[in-house]
Amino acid sequence: MKFVSLERGKVKMYTCGPTVYDFAHIGNFRTFVFQDLLRRWLEYRGYQVTQVMNLTDVDDRTIAASSKRGVPLNVHTRQYIDAFFQHKRRLNIEQAEYYPRATEHINEMVDFVKRLMEKGYAYKAEDGSIYYDISKFKDYGKLSRMKLKELKMGARVKVDTYTKEQAQDFALWKAWDENDGDVFWETEIGKGRPGWHLECSVMSMKYLGETLDIHSGGVDLIFPHHENEIAQSEAVTGKKFVGCWMHAEFLLVEGERMAKSLGNYHTLQDLLDKGYDAIAVRYLLMSTHYRQQLNFTFEGLKAAQSAVERLRIFLRRLSEVDGRPAGEELENLMKAAGKDFETALDDDLSITKALAAIFDFTRDANKMIDQGKVSRKEARAVHDLMIRFDRVLAIIGENKEESLSKEVEKLIQKREAARKAKDWQTADDIRKQLYEMGIILEDTTTGVRWRKKS
Numbered sequence: 347m348k349f350v351s352l353e354r355g356k357v358k359m360y361t362c363g364p365t366v367y368d369f370a371h372i373g374n375f376r377t378f379v380f381q382d383l384l385r386r387w388l389e390y391r392g393y394q395v396t397q398v399m400n401l402t403d404v405d406d407r408t409i410a411a412s413s414k415r416g417v418p419l420n421v422h423t424r425q426y427i428d429a430f431f432q433h434k435r436r437l438n439i440e441q442a443e444y445y446p447r448a449t450e451h452i453n454e455m456v457d458f459v460k461r462l463m464e465k466g467y468a469y470k471a472e473d474g475s476i477y478y479d480i481s482k483f484k485d486y487g488k489l490s491r492m493k494l495k496e497l498k499m500g501a502r503v504k505v506d507t508y509t510k511e512q513a514q515d516f517a518l519w520k521a522w523d524e525n526d527g528d529v530f531w532e533t534e535i536g537k538g539r540p541g542w543h544l545e546c547s548v549m550s551m552k553y554l555g556e557t558l559d560i561h562s563g564g565v566d567l568i569f570p571h572h573e574n575e576i577a578q579s580e581a582v583t584g585k586k587f588v589g590c591w592m593h594a595e596f597l598l599v600e601g602e603r604m605a606k607s608l609g610n611y612h613t614l615q616d617l618l619d620k621g622y623d624a625i626a627v628r629y630l631l632m633s634t635h636y637r638q639q640l641n642f643t644f645e646g647l648k649a650a651q652s653a654v655e656r657l658r659i660f661l662r663r664l665s666e667v668d669g670r671p672a673g674e675e676l677e678n679l680m681k682a683a684g685k686d687f688e689t690a691l692d693d694d695l696s697i698t699k700a701l702a703a704i705f706d707f708t709r710d711a712n713k714m715i716d717q718g719k720v721s722r723k724e725a726r727a728v729h730d731l732m733i734r735f736d737r738v739l740a741i742i743g744e745n746k747e748e749s750l751s752k753e754v755e756k757l758i759q760k761r762e763a764a765r766k767a768k769d770w771q772t773a774d775d776i777r778k779q780l781y782e783m784g785i786i787l788e789d790t791t792t793g794v795r796w797r798k799k800s
C-alpha cells in the first residue's frame with residue numbers, strides 16, 4: 347500500500363503516549379522509538395510532520411496507583427511524566443509538537459460525550475456512567491476483525507482494559523464511586539471522570555482535525571482502545587478517522603513475556619545503571635522491524651553497543667583520512683548505499699535492510715581507506731552521507747547537547763510565532779513542553795533566552 351497524506355507535504359500523526367502511573371518500560375519505548383523512526387523518515391522524505399502524543403494522566407491505573415500510595419493523582423503522575431521526558435531525550439526521540447494531558451481536556455471530553463448522546467450512540471446507565479452503544483455503530487470490530495456474534499450486545503464493561511471475549515458497551519464517562527477518591531470533575535454530564543478511550547479521540551481531533559494520516563501504538567492497543575477510538579470518532583464526525591494504522595509488536599525479554607513477577611522487567615534507567623549506553627538501547631529497540639516481535643537479550647544489547655561503536659569509529663576515522671582519490675569506485679558505492687537505504691525505509695520502514703546497506707558500505711569504504719584510496723575531500727563527502735543517514739537513525743553523529751539546543755531553538759521560534767498570532771494556548775503549551783525538557787524560558791527586553799534547569 348502506498349502512503350498518501352491528506353494534505354500534500356504534510357502528515358498528521360497521533361501516537362498513543364504513556365500512561366503515567368509508573369515508569370515506562372523498554373517495551374513501551376520500543377513503540378516510541380519505532381514512532382520516532384517513522385517521524386524521522388517522513389521528515390527525511392520532506393513531509394512536515396505534526397505529531398501529537400498524549401499523556402494519560404487519569405485512568406483506572408493512575409488512580410489505583412496514586413491511591414495505593416496515598417498521594418494526590420497529579421503528585422503521583424508528575425514524577426513519571428518527568429521520567430518519561432528524560433528517557434525520551436536520552437533515547438534521542440524527537441520532540442512531538444503537542445503533548446496534551448487528559449486532565450487538561452475534560453471540557454472537550456464532556457462536549458464530545460454530549461454529541462455522542464445527541465446522535466444516539468451513547469446512553470446513561472443506572473449509576474450515572476455513560477456508555478457507548480456498540481450496536482449502533484455498524485463497523486464496530488473492523489480494526490480488530492471481530493465477528494458480530496462475538497459481541498455482547500446490551501451488556502456493559504466499565505473498566506478501561508478488557509479482552510475481545512468481553513467486547514460490549516464501554517464506558518465513555520465513569521460516574522464517581524468511592525474507589526476514585528478525590529479524582530472527579532463536576533460536569534454537565536455528571537460527577538465523574540473520562541474513560542481512557544475517550545481521551546485519545548478527543549485529544550487527537552482537537553489538535554489534528556477529524557481525520558488523521560497516521561495513528562500508531564502497540565499491538566495491545568488494537569482492541570479495545572483503537573477499536574473504541576474509531577467507534578467514538580466516526581460516530582461523531584461521520585468521517586473516516588484514520589488513514590493508516592501502524593502497530594508495533596511486543597517486546598519479549600530472553601524469549602519471555604516481560605513481567606515484574608518474572609524479574610525480567612526493565613526500564614531504561616535499569617539498563618543505564620548496568621552501564622549500557624542509551625543510544626545502544628535505541629539501536630536495539632529500533633533494529634527489529636516494528637511488525638516483528640523483538641526479543642530483548644543482554645547479548646543483543648552488547649551487539650547493539652558494538653554496532654553503534656563501529657559506526658562512530660568509522661566516522662572518527664574519516665576525519666583522519668588523507669589518501670589518493672578513489673573516484674568513481676567510491677562514488678558508485680555511495681550512490682548504491684544511499685539508494686538501498688532509501689528503498690528499504692520506503693518499504694514499510696524495513697530497517698534491517700537499511701542498516702545492512704550502511705554496514706556494507708562502511709565495510710567497503712574501510713577497505714578502500716586501508717588501501718590508501720580515499721582523499722580528504724572524498725572522506726568529507728562520506729562523512730556527510732553518514733550524517734544524512736543519521737538524521738533518520740540518530741545513533742552516531744550528533745552531539746546530544748547540540749541537538750538539544752537545535753530542538754530548543756526550533757520550539758522557541760514556534761512559540762514566538764504562536765504569540766504573534768495571539769495563540770496563547772500553544773505558546774503556553776510550548777513553554778510547558780520546554781520546562782519538561784529541563785529548559786526554562788526567560789522573556790527579556792532583547793528577546794527570549796533559555797537556560798537549563800539546575
Ligand SMILES: [Zn+2]
Pocket residue numbers: 361362363546571
Ligand atoms: Zn490512545
